[in-house]
Amino acid sequence: MSSRITPRSKDYAQWYQDVIAEAELAEVAGVVKGCMVIRPHGFAIWEAIQQDLDRRFKATGHQNAYFPLLIPMSFIEKEAEHVEGFAPELAVVTHAGGKELEESYVIRPTSETIIGHFFAKWIDSWRDLPLLINQWCNVVRWELRTRLFLRTSEFLWQEGHTAHATHAEALEEQRRMLDIYRDSCHELMAMPVIRGTKSANERFAGAVDTQTIEAMMQDGKALQSGTSHDLGQNFGKAFNVMFQNKDGEREYVWQTSWGASTRLVGAVIMSHSDDDGLVLPPRLAPIHVAIVPIYRKDDERSAVLEAAGKVAEELRADGLSVRVDDREGMNPGAKYYDWERKGVPLRLELGPRDLESQSVMSKLRIAEVNEKGRPVKEALPLEGIGARVGQILDGFQQFLFDRALARQVENTRTLDTWDDFTACFEDGDSGFVWAHWDGTTETELAIKEATKATLRCVALPGDGPDPEPGACIKTGKPSAQRVLFAKAY
């Protein structure tokens, strides 16, 4: 048990901060309000997410491009709901080159407007559609309360922007990208999510429809981990993005946009980590295996290090990232703690005894504890070590997903009375609750006011209970189906 990390049971928020600090993932910039520094280990996790998403985007025909960081204020103002939604969090550049600018620039909070402007230039004909663009970049949304990875004034993300000839095609795209987020969360991050549609109140400013993936953190709160929007023709009309169809008529394009951010790093941290520090699913981990050599004398040292090097080479040949920890002046025990709090999934201990038996001691990041309170380790034969380690890591990946899913299921309730509902959200408690809702923003806000729980989404078919009519949990008015409520980050 680590003494440096506040246990989850004592203070969940502090635990989260401690895990990040101890794993050297990021820190509060301090000198720049609301911003963070992503340290190499944290950035490596983001890079793995980027790589996975980027591969999936390209496999579905999208291309990367880049648009300016600064957006003319007038652009933001062109779409009425868009400007209304983003106005409170805009950072504005008013001076440059020592002079006041004639027109202020907004530091992009998102790029629908400036991309709309260029789409209008690029699109003339139905032959130009669909136009499938993605941008990896930073954005700034001025935040009052910030938390590392989860909410900072500047963050990194990707924003996809597409234009289509028909609404049906746009809807298909919106859904395709939502599913890509879901797949990446499940397969890469071992993080189960629920897909759904946002209420009008939670909808992206300027969108016709917003879909979301919601993940449950260990404290039962929901974290919106990706969004995909049907923009309808709203931005098409605002920026005059038109094309000539096969019949020779001019029409506004149908657009989508979709995004996922460095918040995903926070989601992964809160999904899997424990009181000993960071826990990472193997497919996401920057380092898969840490090898700790054990020795007393110089001749032991050279023999052990040589053997460790051979094991590392064999594992690397299988595509694994391996670190041989040959730091001097540090006890093996200290190294164990070090790699564990950094989230390395598997550790191999290699000493003189192992050399003699031609094996290596392995310890999974999450292991059973024996009667002495020590973690259970397994001796692996050096012969065929690569295949065995591969199996172990695959198993750990699956274990983490299963565990997270079990926790989600366990903390999800289907409720029908207001008393049961409020009881779920008393004090700091949360969980997922499927409940009937009358469909009005008024009721949604009243529920939030009373319980701090927010309407996360109306689940897509298969991601929630089957639709059945009922009575709103708050007002008793008719409801078509249950929707998901939870406190949220």
Next chain:
RNA sequence: CGGGGUGUGGCUCAGCUUGGUAGAGCGCUGCGUUCGGGUCGCAGAGGUCGGAGGUUCAAAUCCUCUCACCCCGACCA
């Protein structure tokens, strides 16, 4: 913006009430020792006490002003 709090070596903080040459733990450097779950010892480096002004023989400490950051509430991927 409303309420509360804090600024002192890299980090966490003590010292302030009752002014008198700036401290601890951790971390860092060097040497030795140890090494199968956070070794131990010795030596050492490192601070205009957030900033400005004032009171005083003397200010981290008292007074005034100022800046910054943090925590709690209203907006948010």
